[in-house]
Amino acid sequence: MEKITLEELAAISMNVIMHAGTARDYVFQAVDKASEGEFEEADQLMIEANKEIVIAHKAQTKTLQKEADGVEFPFSPLFAHAQDTMMTVKSEMNIMREMIKLYKRL
Numbered sequence: 051m052e053k054i055t056l057e058e059l060a061a062i063s064m065n066v067i068m069h070a071g072t073a074r075d076y077v078f079q080a081v082d083k084a085s086e087g088e089f090e091e092a093d094q095l096m097i098e099a100n101k102e103i104v105i106a107h108k109a110q111t112k113t114l115q116k117e118a119d120g121v122e123f124p125f126s127p128l129f130a131h132a133q134d135t136m137m138t139v140k141s142e143m144n145i146m147r148e149m150i151k152l153y154k155r156l
Contacts, residue, residue: 053122054113059129062113066106066132070139073102077139077146084153092150099143106136 076099084092110133117123 051120051122054116054124056124056126059113059123059126062109063126063128063132066109066129067135069102069106069109070132070136073099073106074139074142076102077143081146081149081153084150087153089150089154092153096143096147096150103136103140103143106132106139110136 076095080092080095080099083089083095113123113129123129
């Protein structure tokens with residue numbers, strides 16, 4: 051049976067965390083821009099955030115697909131943290147999209 055090492059999983063985890071973190075940075079920059087009435091910039095930053103979260107999500111999904119195919123993975127608190135980070139950022143993105151809509155109405 052194929053196995054993934056803890057080091058390989060750590061690298062995947064850090065990739066997910068890095069891209070999710072970059073997405074979070076873009077999201078909060080976008081809300082700041084929206085609060086200043088700079089809506090085109092806010093929309094562009096949300097596009098960039100989405101690109102980053104898609105990269106993180108693909109890395110996570112690829113890993114989960116491998117496990118579903120029978121590849122053995124060690125337990126990793128770091129991978130759990132990476133998944134949690136990505137899911138939190140996705141939720142923040144949804145909330146901030148709504149905040150940007152509110153700023154546009156004001």
